[in-house]
Amino acid sequence: MSKKAVKLIQKVTWVGSIANIALAFIKITIGKLTGSQALIADGVHSFSDLVTDTAILIGSRYWTAPADKEHPYGHGRFETLTNIFIGFILAIVGIGIGWDSLYSISSESHSEPGMLAFSAAVVSVVVKEALYRWTAIQAKTINSRALYANAWHHRSDALSSLPVAIAVIANYFFPTFHYLDQIAALIVTAMILKASFEILWPAILELTEAKADSDIEKQIQAYAAEYKDIKEVHEIRSRRTGSTILLDFHLLVDPEMSVERAHNITENFKIHLLDKLDEVVDIIIHIEPYNCEERMLNPCCDDCGDKKE
Template sequence: MNNESFKSLKKGEKAAKYSAYTNLFLALIKGIVGVLSGSVALIADSIHSFSDIFSSLAVYVGLKISQKKPDQKFPYGYYKVETLVSLIVSLMIVVTGFEIAFESFNDFLNPSIIQFPIISLLTALLSLVVSYYLAKYKKNIGHEVGSQALINDGKHSLIDVFSSLIVFIGIFASYMGYVSIQGISGMLVSILIIYIGAKLGKNDILALLDASIDPDKVELIKKIALEVEGVFGVHEIKVRRSGPYIFAELHLELKRGVSVKKTSDISMELEKNVKNEIYELDSLTVQAEPLQKNYQIIGVPLKNDLGLSSDITTHFGKANYFMIAKVKNGSIEMFIIKKNPAVIAETKKGIKAAELLKKENVDILVVDHLSEGPKYVLNEYLMGISKPNGNNLEEIIIYASKSFEN
């Protein structure tokens, strides 16, 4: 876990702690006023707020444990504790929905007369406003630090807004003489609450089972990978969420003959680019594979232009010509011979010759020796290098194509 990740979890932990304190305040206020006014709805809402305290504490504990560094027993870290806590919060939302449904049905059958209606209305209104801003705060911090548990807890607080609204409507309706309205509206809202809780819980279960629940992230990673110089294909992209973080793996298709260093450079560049776009990415596992092609393009430096009877030269940059041959199924399918534009150059002949081969999409260069400049350029172009081996030009080209087969 890097320093930024640690700071994010600490920020989420602080938000969960503030939430617990706020819910304690609301529970005490609603409980006291509910008992004094005889409002069953306020008392029930007070009990609901007490359950919210445990919900916020669960998120706090989950984020606290998630900060523990990976160890021998948990080499992938403790991030899933946060997802587990998120599932617990989702279940509590569902339970809250059934609780409100039961209380609303009971209030519909046995409506009560409320004492001190103005104080009760102000208490319900205070609870509504505080719950709204608390929900907004937790959801914003949750999205900022990538904590699904905190986001879910924010949605739980948003449900408290509906709950307080029901209490407010019920008290106001009772004050106006319509004593049954609170029960009816409460039962309707409870259905919405149960649905939201079940939906959130489903996503948490899928995350715990390492299901791929974010296809947009898969497409984004694929797009970023294909933009990296040297990547010709990408497949088997797997993305899983563990707590507030994302773990991804993929297979890259690179040209044959790519050096280990160049492969490492490409992987590091890809990981850096993905992390710039997906801040919650913890790690990206890259497996490089040779590009799957049923043919090879072979480049050979020549002294003269005599077709397959041409003579190979050992001077790469000073070669008069280059043969560009397409080899498929162990035989030369076609070839062209191109004049080397670098011959007339006064400096950097080898580098300019290498640029010609790149333009012709050459996979493998047949050459006995290269100086450092052209060698570096060809390595950057992911071009394989094969030493001449054979009795004639055709045999040399066929050998070069086979030296880089899977």
């Protein structure tokens, strides 16, 4: 990853951190003043963003480092670990908010948040949605999964403020419905846990060496069909490391072809794939002869007129 990309990650994260501090302070303060359990929970959620922002700032120094002797495939898994950390923090915050909400429902004292709480929630929705869109755009520009995860953390904060605002308005018109604020806090919990799962699951799949992309095999086959000298491509394997993908596969050519020509064809095809497949950063290609022993997609058979090679 270039120095420009690293600086962009740092810049976007610092902007988000400053916004999170301001919003968390505003929401918790107004939540205390108005007695809004949901707004306080939302403020705690904003503070949790600071933890993930810190993880991004620290982690980006490691996952952007070039490959070395100890990490010949690069340091992309540090980005994966950062995503897992973000996911777990979200889950812990969500469970904590849910527990407090359930305890508050069982309490005999109830509050009636006013329009000040509504205003704070609306400001949070606008600011955090704007942060999500900006961060997501920057993440896509430099292809950073961790930065995109942090963008979704912003959106989860924006979404969590919506039920808060709705609960305040509903409480204003229906003051006898004492539990609306607590119910809104539980909805916030569900949203946070959902965001946590959506961040954690891809990272867990990556650590368990799951296939990187379900469509990448079709793409490789399509590109291989453009090369008349490539007879077959099979045993395509892909794995993700952070925001990048590593590939290896077998490539079959005419068994009468010279080693040098087969090598040149393979290198040209590799360069072509690296140019077309954005997330792929390295490819290992095993050259094989296109004969009956190696063919898999179009195997030889004795009764179909296919001459054994």
